[in-house]
Amino acid sequence: MIAALGAVVVIVHLLWGLGVVWALPHHLIESRGLAERLADVAAALFASAAIIGFLLLSSNRLHRTPPWVPVALAWVGSGATFTSGAYALALVLASRTGTDASTLPLGFVPVVDVIHVVVGIAIAATGVAHLSRSRLDLR
DSSP states (O other): OHHHHHHHHHHHHHHHHTTOOTTOOHHHHHHOOHHHHHHHHHHHHHHHHHHHHHHHHHHTOTTSSOTHHHHHHHHHHHHHHHHHHHHHHHHHHHHTTSSOGGGSOOTTHHHHHHHHHHHHHHHHHHHHHHHHHHOOOOO
C-alpha cells in the first residue's frame, strides 16, 4: 500500500516534470517554468529512493546489499518526500486564508500533496521500526 501510494507520487511528479499538465489547475499551468519542472523531477527521484529503500527493508533481502544502503535510501528519500509534501500542503493551506478564490489550487494537486506527506511519514516510521526490531550493524 505504501509503495503504491509512493508510485502515485513518482508518476504524477515525473509527468509534471516532463511538461505534462494533467490535473494541474489553469493558474498553475500558466506559471510553470523550468524551476517548477525541476522541482517535480527531484520530488519524483526522492520518492523513488524512498520506495526502493522501503522495499529493500521490508523484503528482508539485506544480504545482497550493505545494510546501510536501504536505510540511507529510505531515510533520505522519506525525509525529502515528507518535507516537499508538507511545504506544498502548507502553501495550499496558506492560500485558503486569502479572499481570492480563483488562486486556490483545485483538483488533484492537494491530494498529491497529502499523499506526499503520508508516504514520507509511513516510510520513515517503517524504517525506524525495522531498525529497532533488527538492530542492524550499519558498518
